[in-house]
Amino acid sequence: MDDRIDSPLDRAEASPATTTTTTTTTTSGDAQVLRYPKRKRNAVKYAESDEESVPTDTEEPEFLAVVKVSQGMQLIAYPTTDNPQKGKKEEKPLTKKDIFPFMKLPPELRNKIYTECLKDGDSVYLINTVFSYRRIVTRANAETWAISSRTHNRGWRWGDANGSRKKAKPIVAKVKPLSPHLLAVSKTIYAEAANILFGQPIIVVDSMTLFHFAGMLTARTAPMIHDITIAFWCHTTAHKQMNYASMQLLSAVGVTGLDRLYLDCRLRPYGTSGTLLARKVYRDFYPWIRTMGEAKGNPYAVLDVVKLSEVNFKSWMDQRPEDVRAEELENGRAEFREELESLIQRGL
Helix, strand or coil: CCCCCCCHHHHHHHCCCCCCCCCEEEEECCEEEEECCCCCCCCCCCCCCCHHHCCCCCCCCCCEEEEEECCEEEEEECCCCCCCCCCCCCCCCCCHHHCCCHHHCCHHHHHHHHHHHHCCCCCEEEEEEEECCEEEEEEECHHHHHHHHHHHHCCCCCCCCCCCCCCCCCCCCCCCCCCHHHHHCCHHHHHHHHHHHHCCCEEECCHHHHHHHHHCCCCCCHHHCCEEEECCCCCCCCCCHHHHHHHHHHHHHCCCCCCEEEECCCCCCCCCCHHHHHHHHHHHHHHHHHHHHHHHCCCCHHHHCEEECHHHHCCCCCCCCHHHHHHHHHHHHHHHHHHHHHHHHHHC
16 A cells, blocks of 8 residues: 555546546746636647737637736637647638639620620510518519410409409419629629619509519619500509509609600590590609609600500590591690690699
């Protein structure tokens, strides 16, 4: 039997796994390093205190040791070989030769790339739908939009391709994928390509779709809209209020750069009077007419912007000769323009 009395330090070194409450103090030079009790964790190695190696507050230490120096207690971080981040490969920034010099391409070639990424054929077809109990606007192909347009013009909001009253099954529109996130690459690309995306002709299926589309525009994108075609002007009691609301929203967001606003539909269920058509247009369009006049500096600017389909000046069952109907069409459009100009003048 050995009569030697082991010190606490010798017992700690002899059985480190069973020591859970003993605090061991070792001395190295002038600084004393206090070691906490060992627990079930990865081994931590501590180095001696060095005031020059003390990390700043902005660094995020991975290993901490309490070091007792002459100035007092300090928390000092010392990286060791047990660092789990050691095996990770640091990501190096791309060099100039690894980045494609897109802006050095000729402007004509860049415009072709913008057109391919941002333009949807000749026009963008928009329909109104519901997603997660929210009304949204989505793009459609020409076939889907044509079915929806024929259904609307027959007076039924829901229907099949033949205008049946039963609710149609949803149609999955296969449209060309666009890349609008290209505009977020840089301010230069946005300045060059934004007009290609927002300046292409837009065809909406009805005034409700126009309302939701206008709500998506901002003060920066609204002036880029140049051509809008409306395929259906709501007539029913439940939906006709959307006509005025959609034009009011166009006025609020600042859609004042339109070169053409074409109503490819019948505004009035019956009648071909140009005077009555002008009064209806003025009643529904008045907020936007006023905003357009202020932006253009000409209160009559909308006279050259608003265009009506010829179906508004023709009877449902007109059997007269073609030359007579053509003359009536010209007279109806002239009457419409004259009455609308008179109404704008009264509102000044």
